Amino acid sequence: MEFASCVTAKTAVAAITIALLTRVVWKVTSNVLFSPIPSSVPGPFIARLTTKWILLVDLSGSRARTVHELHKKYGPVVRLAPNELSFAALQAVKPVYGSGTTCIKSSAYDNFGRLGSFQMRDPAQHRERQKRVAHVFAQSSLQQMEPLIQGVVDRLIGVIGQSLGKQVDALHWCRMTALDISGEVLMGKSFGAFDANGAAPTYVHHLDNAYLVWTLFGLAPLLCNVLGRLPVKSMQQFFDAGDYVYQYGDDALKEYLKLYGRSSKRRSLLTKIIQGDPSTGTEPLTDPEISVEVSNLVFAATDTTGNTMTYALYRLCCHPKWQEKLRAEIRASGAKAGNFSFQLLQSLPVLNGIVMETLRLHPAAPTFTTQRDPKYFPDPDSFTPTRWMTESGEINPGTPEMREMMLVWGKGARACLGQHMAVMEIKILLARMMDRFKVDMVPQTHAEMEMTDHFTLIPKGQRCTLIFSNAD
Numbered sequence: 001m002e003f004a005s006c007v008t009a010k011t012a013v014a015a016i017t018i019a020l021l022t023r024v025v026w027k028v029t030s031n032v033l034f035s036p037i038p039s040s041v042p043g044p045f046i047a048r049l050t051t052k053w054i055l056l057v058d059l060s061g062s063r064a065r066t067v068h069e070l071h072k073k074y075g076p077v078v079r080l081a082p083n084e085l086s087f088a089a090l091q092a093v094k095p096v097y098g099s100g101t102t103c104i105k106s107s108a109y110d111n112f113g114r115l116g117s118f119q120m121r122d123p124a125q126h127r128e129r130q131k132r133v134a135h136v137f138a139q140s141s142l143q144q145m146e147p148l149i150q151g152v153v154d155r156l157i158g159v160i161g162q163s164l165g166k167q168v169d170a171l172h173w174c175r176m177t178a179l180d181i182s183g184e185v186l187m188g189k190s191f192g193a194f195d196a197n198g199a200a201p202t203y204v205h206h207l208d209n210a211y212l213v214w215t216l217f218g219l220a221p222l223l224c225n226v227l228g229r230l231p232v233k234s235m236q237q238f239f240d241a242g243d244y245v246y247q248y249g250d251d252a253l254k255e256y257l258k259l260y261g262r263s264s265k266r267r268s269l270l271t272k273i274i275q276g277d278p279s280t281g282t283e284p285l286t287d288p289e290i291s292v293e294v295s296n297l298v299f300a301a302t303d304t305t306g307n308t309m310t311y312a313l314y315r316l317c318c319h320p321k322w323q324e325k326l327r328a329e330i331r332a333s334g335a336k337a338g339n340f341s342f343q344l345l346q347s348l349p350v351l352n353g354i355v356m357e358t359l360r361l362h363p364a365a366p367t368f369t370t371q372r373d374p375k376y377f378p379d380p381d382s383f384t385p386t387r388w389m390t391e392s393g394e395i396n397p398g399t400p401e402m403r404e405m406m407l408v409w410g411k412g413a414r415a416c417l418g419q420h421m422a423v424m425e426i427k428i429l430l431a432r433m434m435d436r437f438k439v440d441m442v443p444q445t446h447a448e449m450e451m452t453d454h455f456t457l458i459p460k461g462q463r464c465t466l467i468f469s470n471a472d
């Protein structure tokens with residue numbers, strides 16, 4: 001009897017093992033035989049066999065760097081998986097991003113929060129929604145938001161001014177700056193990011209978890225659904241992180257409507273979304289649609305901009321010469337007397353060159369390869385703000401090829417809606433901080449600032465240790 005059950009168990013294990021192996025062999029064989037990508041397309045051997053390896057690279061936070069190295073090795077077209085290609089060539093930009101493209105946003109967005117203009121993959125649905133959102137980012141409405149941005153930067157300068165000579169985590173404070181700006185500009189309400197003595201508001205905790213949960217749902221939806229339903233409070237809270245993020249948008253909208261109604265003149269982009277665009281007869285969205293859109297906008301705006309500000313400060317520490325040049329330019333421009341108005345800052349060539357180089361080398365939604373192509377950006381890994389300056393020191397928008405290869409904002413119909421707002425925030429912050437403070441780093445800062453990417457670019461050490469002192 002014992003002998004018989006032992007044989008049965010062994011047979012079952014053998015049968016399962018054979019079934020699993022057969023499945024793996026079949027999957028790998030069919031990947032190789034039926035891949036829509038011609039076998040002549042180069043890439044690592046494993047990319048012919050399975051999609052799993054690039055998912056593991058994603059999880060490790062090194063996708064952008066890995067893809068960049070593969071392009072260096074194999075050229076402008078690389079196979080990443082049996083059904084996935086990466087292009088890094090000037091000729092590919094228009095077919096992928098131009099009008100009439102048949103490329104749509106990646107299916108990764110299906111797991112990324114709730115359906116709004118950010119996630120919509122169907123081009124017609126996206127076009128319709130974008131018409132009702134994009135008008136709020138018009139130059140004229142951004143100009144009206146400038147005092148809100150200046151107000152948050154006042155708070156940042158206050159905090160840094162109290163920590164002179166001490167080590168501070170610039171990543172934290174830049175994130176808090178971007179978060180409070182997002183709150184005030186997009187939701188009409190501050191997150192109070194400077195009120196908690198250096199602690200981040202709960203929203204940030206939920207946002208960090210939400211990114212993780214959305215990524216996990218993309219990889220193993222069934223498992224996540226099961227784990228999220230287990231009667232363990234901490235587990236449920238973790239898997240509900242996305243709901244908390246959207247709850248903020250919903251609460252902010254309800255509070256706004258209660259306090260100010262639908263036709264107020266209050267300074268915020270929420271006011272403009274609620275009212276639609278009377279100049280073109282664009283109807284406003286419904287309240288549930290508005291609450292999703294503002295929630296999406298807040299998370300699209302926060303880490304991207306906060307991380308870029310941090311990399312800009314870090315670069316100014318790595319290149320003190322550019323820090324001095326920037327300070328000299330700001331002082332000579334009379335920016336302080338003009339209250340650092342963005343209109344004035346916009347025309348400063350050194351400031352512009354520094355921001356452009358930061359965006360090129362540290363794109364918040366990582367797209368390293370085209371922006372480091374030595375054909376268009378000689379000595380591509382060097383921080384060279386003069387790329388964006390003429391010989392006589394004016395702003396240089398770059399050659400048409402350079403502009404085409406800069407994909408930091410995406411391009412075409414799916415280009416970043418908030419790019420002008422982000423540039424405004426970054427330039428105001430840098431100009432005011434460098435007028436007021438000198439900044440240095442410590443030996444560990446380099447290691448902290450190594451780039452990893454988990455959807456957005458994140459410094460590996462998750463902090464950026466800097467030391468500020470009074471500028472002369």
Ligand code: HEM
Nearest residue numbers: 118300301304305308364365408409410414416417418422
């Ligand atoms: C330095 C800061 C920022 C960078 C580098 C950046 C980059 C990008 C990129 C590359 C995309 C395209 C993503 C794709 O095609 O998959 C994008 C989309 C988007 N961004 Fe930004 N972004 C920044 C700041 C902001 C801000 C401040 C806002 C809002 C206030 C914003 C709102 C959006 C929205 C709504 C989209 C989706 C556009 C669409 O598909 O219709 N971003 N961003």
